[in-house]
Amino acid sequence: MRAVKIRLGPYAQLSNPTAGLYGQLGKPLLLLPLFRMKRHEFTHLFGFGAAMVLSGCLGSCTSKTDNATPAPGPGSNNIDFTLDLADPANARLNDPAFGYVYSANGQVIVAKTTAGGYVALAATCTHQGTSVQFQPGSNGFICPNHGSKFSTSGTVLNGPASAPLQAYTVVQTGTKLHVTS
Structure with missing residues (x-):
């Protein structure tokens, strides 16, 4: 690398902001050290730069919605x-502010209703497969992804989901809840 001495010509005036870009005899004015680059180096750098720009453009073409597979049918x-119910891992089920737990495999959500009973439904929304949550205040289930609402029996109260959640049988014996399909 070598530094280049720059002599400003008579046309480089402060009143004209673009005139300072050119020096004597119309040659470009370089304020950085002069770099000499071979043709293949230029094409490699240009190709790398173009690849980076195109990858950014292609990345912006993806869908914003999540394309999860809907839950299987009944x-x-x-x-x-x-x-x-006596297990500390299930303590949130009897918490009035929370009121639900997921099964060990995450396929079923078990909730305590305001009437004091227990319901079990498929845990994935039938719209796009997002895990639903129980809302104890409204005594229903909601999908946090797009806002679908379901009753405690699994029927759709508000879309975009059109199919109900699969309901499972819950039998309480003492402190045990047995859930079956």
């Missing part, structure tokens, strides 16, 4: 498990 999976 009767397509066998559910059979037991929850112990």
Whole structure:
């Protein structure tokens, strides 16, 4: 690298902001050290720069919605498990502010209704497969992704979901809840 001495010509005046870009005899004015680059170096740098710009452009072409697979239809999976209400892992089920737990495999949501009973529904929204949550205040289920609302029986109260959540049978024996399909 070598520094270049620059002599300003008679046309480089402060009143004309673009005149300062050119020196004597119309040659470009360079304020940085002079870099000499070979043709193949230029094409490599240009190709790398173009690849970076295009990858950014292609990345912006993706969809903003999540394309998860909807939940399987009723009767397509066998559910059979037991929850112990005395187990500290299930303490949130009896918490009035929370009121629900997911099964160990995450396929089922079990909730305590305002009437004091327990319901079990498929945990994934039928619209795009997002996990639903129980809302104890409204005694219903909501999908946080697009706002679909479901009743405690699984029926759709508000879309965009059009299919109901699969409901499961819940039998309480003492402090045990047995959930089956």
